[in-house]
Amino acid sequence: MLIASGRVTVNGKVVTELGTKVDPERDHVKVDGKHLENAQPFVYLILNKPKNVMSTLDDPGGRPTVKNFLHGVSVRVFPVGRLDFDSEGLMLLTNNGDLTQALLHPRYHVPKTYLIKVKSVLTDAEIAQLEKGIKLEDGMTSPATVKKVRKAEANSWVEITIHEGRKHQVKRMLEAVGHPVIKLTRVKMGPLTLGDLGSGEFRFLTDREANALRDIVEQRRTLEKEGKDPGVRPPKPPRRPGWAKPSKTKRHSTKKARPVA
Ligand code: URA
Numbered sequence: 001m002l003i004a005s006g007r008v009t010v011n012g013k014v015v016t017e018l019g020t021k022v023d024p025e026r027d028h029v030k031v032d033g034k035h036l037e038n039a040q041p042f043v044y045l046i047l048n049k050p051k052n053v054m055s056t057l058d059d060p061g062g063r064p065t066v067k068n069f070l071h072g073v074s075v076r077v078f079p080v081g082r083l084d085f086d087s088e089g090l091m092l093l094t095n096n097g098d099l100t101q102a103l104l105h106p107r108y109h110v111p112k113t114y115l116i117k118v119k120s121v122l123t124d125a126e127i128a129q130l131e132k133g134i135k136l137e138d139g140m141t142s143p144a145t146v147k148k149v150r151k152a153e154a155n156s157w158v159e160i161t162i163h164e165g166r167k168h169q170v171k172r173m174l175e176a177v178g179h180p181v182i183k184l185t186r187v188k189m190g191p192l193t194l195g196d197l198g199s200g201e202f203r204f205l206t207d208r209e210a211n212a213l214r215d216i217v218e219q220r221r222t223l224e225k226e227g228k229d230p231g232v233r234p235p236k237p238p239r240r241p242g243w244a245k246p247s248k249t250k251r252h253s254t255k256k257a258r259p260v261a
Contacts, residue, residue: 007032026214042096043075044210046192047202049091055083066091069200080104081112081165081189089114089186090194093202102217103190104165110190110216113161114170115149117183121156122148126177130160136172144173147244155182159244190216 006014009030010022022029029036047069049055054065056079066079070093077093080100094100103110122130127146134141142164149157160170171181187194191212197203205213 002031009033023214023218040075040095042094042099042210043073043077044092044094044096044099044205044213045070045073045077045202046194046197046205047091047093048194048197048199049083049088050199051086051088054085055079055081055091066093069202073202081109083186084168084171084184087184087186088199089184090189090192090197091186092189092192099213099217102220103213105220109163109165111161111163111188112165112186112190113159113188115157115159115185115187116170116174116181117155117157118174118179118181119155120179121151122146122158122177122179126179127158129177130173134173134176136166136169136176138166141166141169141173148242149244151243159187161188 002008003015003018003020006016008015009028010020011028047066049066049069052064053068054063056065057067059065063085070077075095077095078097078100080092080094080103083089083091092103127148130141130144130146133143141162144163145161147159149159151157160173162169162173166172170184174181185194192205192209
């Protein structure tokens with residue numbers, strides 16, 4: 001009724017179409033000239049999940065969960081995706097359900113990068129196999145990017161970027177080429193990097209990071225509206241042989257940490 005009677009404006013323009021969509025974080029919605037306040041601000045944070053912690057909020061088995069590490073977070077936030085119990089690293093948590101859905105698009109998750117300690121050293125042929133796609137019991141994996149990072153005596157470190165989110169995917173991929181995973185840490189997810197966030201610590205996203213996530217969602221919505229497949233991946237960069245540096249880590253001041261309104 002408010003809309004039909006012309007009392008609602010979006011970004012200064014009167015809207016009369018019922019079902020008009022707005023982005024509550026970006027659009028200015030007014031009723032009778034007064035700003036409509038968001039009932040609850042969106043909150044985005046990243047946690048460095050320690051090993052032997054469930055990536056869910058509750059565990060019927062009584063094991064520790066990510067909730068145990070969110071001291072002082074009064075808003076109920078939900079994990080975006082999973083990490084295995086024995087995996088560690090970057091977990092995004094938010095109360096923005098639309099964003100969660102868009103980031104976990106079944107055909108194209110945002111790229112996720114893992115730093116992995118594996119048994120022995122991957123050969124170039126094995127890396128090529130992983131990059132091309134490998135047959136697992138639930139089908140072929142989509143192309144991945146693999147960087148050799150470091151070699152120790154009996155093990156080595158690699159960085160793998162994938163665009164899917166199947167169960168135990170990275171472990172299964174490496175197992176399939178004969179290199180069981182010893183340690184797995186997620187260091188990047190879309191535009192977010194773990195940086196030097198300590199194990200068990202969390203920080204709120206900066207405005208720039210939260211905007212970068214929202215841009216991804218908007219791009220996908222636009223593609224979907226235009227009937228284009230949001231599952232199309234960007235072209236792969238040319239491969240550089242040899243050992244590479246691990247992904248750059250960025251220092252984020254925790255002092256500035258605050259919820260994003
Ligand atoms: N792949 C895995 O195998 N485990 C994880 O926790 C994440 C990705």
